[in-house]
Amino acid sequence: MAIQTIKRVLVVGGGTMGQQISLQCAAHGFSVVLNDVSDEQLSLARTSLVKFATQMAAELQLPQSEIDEALNRIEWIADPAAAAEDVDLLIESVPEDVWLKRRIFAQFDGLCPLHTLFTTNTSTLLPKELAKHSKRPRQFAALHFHPNVWDSNFVDVMPATAADPELADILRKFALAIGQNPIMFERESRGYIINRFLFGIFRQALSMSAQDIASPEEIDRAFTGVLNTDAAPFRIMDRVGLDTMLSINKFWCKRLLYLPRLDPTFRRNQKLLESYVARGHLGVKAGRGFYQYPESKTDGQSSHK
Numbered sequence: 001m002a003i004q005t006i007k008r009v010l011v012v013g014g015g016t017m018g019q020q021i022s023l024q025c026a027a028h029g030f031s032v033v034l035n036d037v038s039d040e041q042l043s044l045a046r047t048s049l050v051k052f053a054t055q056m057a058a059e060l061q062l063p064q065s066e067i068d069e070a071l072n073r074i075e076w077i078a079d080p081a082a083a084a085e086d087v088d089l090l091i092e093s094v095p096e097d098v099w100l101k102r103r104i105f106a107q108f109d110g111l112c113p114l115h116t117l118f119t120t121n122t123s124t125l126l127p128k129e130l131a132k133h134s135k136r137p138r139q140f141a142a143l144h145f146h147p148n149v150w151d152s153n154f155v156d157v158m159p160a161t162a163a164d165p166e167l168a169d170i171l172r173k174f175a176l177a178i179g180q181n182p183i184m185f186e187r188e189s190r191g192y193i194i195n196r197f198l199f200g201i202f203r204q205a206l207s208m209s210a211q212d213i214a215s216p217e218e219i220d221r222a223f224t225g226v227l228n229t230d231a232a233p234f235r236i237m238d239r240v241g242l243d244t245m246l247s248i249n250k251f252w253c254k255r256l257l258y259l260p261r262l263d264p265t266f267r268r269n270q271k272l273l274e275s276y277v278a279r280g281h282l283g284v285k286a287g288r289g290f291y292q293y294p295e296s297k298t299d300g301q302s303s304h305k
């Protein structure tokens with residue numbers, strides 16, 4: 001492949017994940033460009049990213065100087081053409097909408113240098129569903145991060161079926177260079193590994209809440225208490241963002257419509273998620289989701305309703 005070493009990274013989409021991915025790359029010495037739809041959106045992203053940086057510094061006990069240096073390595077550029085200049089790796093992290101993602105890849109194919117590697121942070125799509133729209137299927141992979149990125153430290157590396165065999169190793173080395181443990185895939189898998197487990201758990205948790213079997217707090221308490229784990233389903237969903245959860249649920253709902261026997265769980269879950277999203281209760285990023293969060297906190301810890 002034309003590129004072996006990645007120096008400059010473009011993150012397209014400055015939401016929850018785009019901010020954390022940018023911060024992780026910058027904190028490990030990479031030059032980062034963060035692109036979003038407008039300067040206003042980038043300004044919101046910047047405020048939120050600085051909060052993530054403060055949280056990361058506290059949790060990893062990093063000196064403020066290191067955080068300041070990392071923040072200085074991030075450029076905030078709304079103009080796609082300017083953002084694409086000289087980048088070696090593009091990480092797409094826009095909302096989970098296949099048409100939007102395809103448009104983004106087609107647009108940036110015309111703007112990025114020929115050597116730029118293209119990756120997606122998609123939760124539910126397969127690389128091959130996006131790769132041909134980038135017009136560079138040999139340089140295309142999913143690079144899928146887990147929140148909070150500095151804490152989870154695992155990233156899925158899933159090259160497109162048509163990718164150059166060298167791509168996996170280049171991305172594996174990049175993952176290690178940004179302090180992440182790469183999970184390497186032999187084949188494309190919808191939902192990677194962990195999401196395939198998690199979606200089953202989320203689906204059951206939402207279904208129990210939608211049927212008023214128990215409150216989100218009680219379902220979380222049962223799960224964490226009995227299994228002796230910190231991983232509480234509703235708290236994780238709040239961290240993911242309930243708008244993102246809704247998109248993912250809609251995706252599965254649509255797919256199931258084509259099956260002969262429609263599972264009603266997805267429809268009930270969709271209604272429940274829609275009721276939260278309609279009130280702006282999007283989870284941690286909005287200060288309120290299934291739980292209520294102090295405005296200043298972004299760590300998934302909450303005060304109770």
Ligand SMILES: NC(=O)c1ccc[n+]([C@@H]2O[C@H](COP(=O)([O-])OP(=O)(O)OC[C@H]3O[C@@H](n4cnc5c(N)ncnc54)[C@H](O)[C@@H]3O)[C@@H](O)[C@H]2O)c1
Pocket residue numbers: 012013014015016017018035036037041092093094095096097100104121122123124144145146147239240241244
């Ligand atoms: N939230 C999670 O926990 C999580 C975890 C892993 C993967 N993902 C995946 O990551 C992706 C992003 O998720 P998120 O939760 O960060 O979403 P988000 O809604 O928080 O952020 C998306 C960002 O993309 C921006 N955007 C929209 N259109 C754009 C365009 N044309 N050009 C540039 N920017 C644009 C939006 O303004 C927004 O800032 C999705 O594919 C999601 O499935 C999410």
